[in-house]
Every structure is written in structure tokens, then in C-alpha cells.
Amino acid sequence: MALEIEIPPALAYARTHALHAIVIALGDQVVAQEYGDSFNEQKPHLLYSGTKSFWGPAAVCAREDGLLELDETVAQTFAAWRDDPWKRRVTLRMLLSLTAGFGFGGLGASVPEYERALATPLKNEPGSQFTYGGIPFQVFGAVLARKLVDRQLTPHDYLRERILDPAGVRVASWRRLKDGTHPLPTGASLCAMDWLAYGRYVARGRDLLAPCFEGSPANARYGLGWWLGGAGLGAPKDLVYASGSAGQALYLVPSLDLTIVHFGASASFRHETFLRRLFR
Numbered sequence: 001m002a003l004e005i006e007i008p009p010a011l012a013y014a015r016t017h018a019l020h021a022i023v024i025a026l027g028d029q030v031v032a033q034e035y036g037d038s039f040n041e042q043k044p045h046l047l048y049s050g051t052k053s054f055w056g057p058a059a060v061c062a063r064e065d066g067l068l069e070l071d072e073t074v075a076q077t078f079a080a081w082r083d084d085p086w087k088r089r090v091t092l093r094m095l096l097s098l099t100a101g102f103g104f105g106g107l108g109a110s111v112p113e114y115e116r117a118l119a120t121p122l123k124n125e126p127g128s129q130f131t132y133g134g135i136p137f138q139v140f141g142a143v144l145a146r147k148l149v150d151r152q153l154t155p156h157d158y159l160r161e162r163i164l165d166p167a168g169v170r171v172a173s174w175r176r177l178k179d180g181t182h183p184l185p186t187g188a189s190l191c192a193m194d195w196l197a198y199g200r201y202v203a204r205g206r207d208l209l210a211p212c213f214e215g216s217p218a219n220a221r222y223g224l225g226w227w228l229g230g231a232g233l234g235a236p237k238d239l240v241y242a243s244g245s246a247g248q249a250l251y252l253v254p255s256l257d258l259t260i261v262h263f264g265a266s267a268s269f270r271h272e273t274f275l276r277r278l279f280r
Contacts, residue, residue, distance in 0.1 A: 044172035048244030056224025106134030134185035167201035
């Protein structure tokens with residue numbers, strides 16, 4: 001039986017969870033959109049941890065540009081890591097898949113600057129556990145910043161030039177840390193239509209960006225900044241999504257050319273419940 005998309009039940013669920021915006025597109029056609037609480041298609045919204053979804057694609061593009069390899073170690077860039085028996089084994093792929101061994105933390109207002117992130121000790125053996133947090137993304141940012149010195153670019157400059165501008169995406173604003181840098185795991189604000197454009201860019205470049213959608217031995221459901229798969233949800237197997245606090249979401253189903261943006265303000269919004277109502 002062919003999978004069917006049931007938009008009304010999904011919309012009904014979103015409306016009951018402090019909906020700010022929802023946009024559902026099939027290909028280039030927006031088939032449904034609603035806004036609440038003074039939001040509209042051009043009003044920026046914080047992505048929170050949805051910001052993480054930028055950095056797997058950025059890492060893959062940096063690999064294509066000869067700047068890095070996903071399985072190179074942080075210690076190749078920062079010599080101080082070579083003296084630590086665990087840190088010297090940490091790869092960039094581990095950082096972006098949240099399996100580097102850092103403990104929980106570094107989210108929200110607690111995102112550390114690059115130097116403090118680099119100095120944070122590991123809690124677990126690299127590759128052994130998945131632990132959600134922001135510190136690994138900041139360490140990746142420190143590595144990428146070092147590799148971009150000769151180009152006189154920051155990681156966020158590179159992201160804009162390499163991905164966001166070609167995708168037609170404008171970030172309305174970024175948070176700043178005390179040292180003036182922008183954080184990687186959080187901090188971007190986009191309007192709904194710009195995040196939709198980013199989702200379309202990622203879905204249509206999925207062959208190139210395939211490493212972003214490969215799980216790790218520690219967590220088969222998390223790639224490089226993206227949650228993976230519709231297992232147990234009745235959703236297509238190629239479903240991937242970016243997720244942020246209070247219900248921020250960017251859902252992609254490349255096999256259906258389906259892109260969905262959800263903005264909200266409810267800690268009770270559940271991706272699983274929304275998706276079970278969407279797919280029948």
C-alpha cells in the first residue's frame with residue numbers, strides 16, 4: 001500500500017502546541033501553511049539546536065574543498081590533544097555525531113567559546129557513547145576556524161559563502177559569544193521560508209551530503225547534526241530532521257520531495273506524535 005500524507009491531523013496537532021509557523025511543501029509547491037502568535041512567513045524565529053543541522057553539510061563541503069577529512073583527528077590541528085590518550089583519538093566525525101566522549105552540556109546560554117571547549121575533558125571513551133550537547137560542535141568550530149585562517153574566513157563566513165548563499169538562504173541573526181564569535185550548536189534565527197529553502201537545498205543535495213545521514217555505532221538514529229529515520233513512526237525510511245528546543249523542526253523526506261518547517265513554543269510538542277499523524 002502506498003504511503004499517504006494526511007495533512008489535517010498533523011496541522012491539528014501543531015495548533016494545540018503553541019504553533020508559531022508550519023509550512024508544508026511538496027517539491028516547489030507549498031501545499032499548506034499556517035502562522036500563529038504574530039508570526040508570518042518572513043518573521044525570523046530562533047532555531048535553537050536546529051542550528052546544528054548546518055554543520056554536517058558544511059563539513060562535507062569542506063571535505064570537497066580539500067580543507068579537511070571527516071575521519072581526521074582534532075589532534076592533527078591542535079597539538080595539545082596529542083598528549084591525552086582519549087582526546088588524541090577523537091575525529092571530526094565523532095564531534096558532529098556527538099560520540100566524541102564529552103558529557104552533556106554546552107547548550108543554550110552555556111555554549112563555551114572555542115578555547116574553553118577545547119580544554120573540556122572527555123567523560124567517556126571516544127566512539128563509545130552518544131551524548132547530546134553543544135561542546136563537540138564548538139570543538140569542530142575551533143578546528144574549522146583554524147583551517148580557514150589562510151582564507152580569512154570564519155566558520156560562519158564559510159557556511160554562508162559555500163551553502164547558504166547558493167541555497168538562497170538568509171540568516172536574520174546569529175547569537176554572539178563574549179569573544180565576538182558565533183556559536184555552532186545554536187544561535188541562528190531564520191524565517192520559515194528561509195529554513196524551507198535550506199531544507200530543499202539539503203534534500204536535493206542528498207547524494208553529496210550522504211555522510212550527514214549515516215548513523216554511528218553508538219546511535220543509529222543520529223548522523224552529523226541530523227536525526228534519522230522514521231522507524232516505528234510509519235514514516236518513510238529516508239526521513240531525516242533537524243530539531244530544536246520547544247518544537248523547532250525541519251523535516252525532509254527526499255523520496256516524496258517533502259519539506260516541512262515547524263516553529264513553536266511548546267516543550268510538549270513531540271516529533272513522533274506529529275509524524276504519526278502526518279503519515280498514514
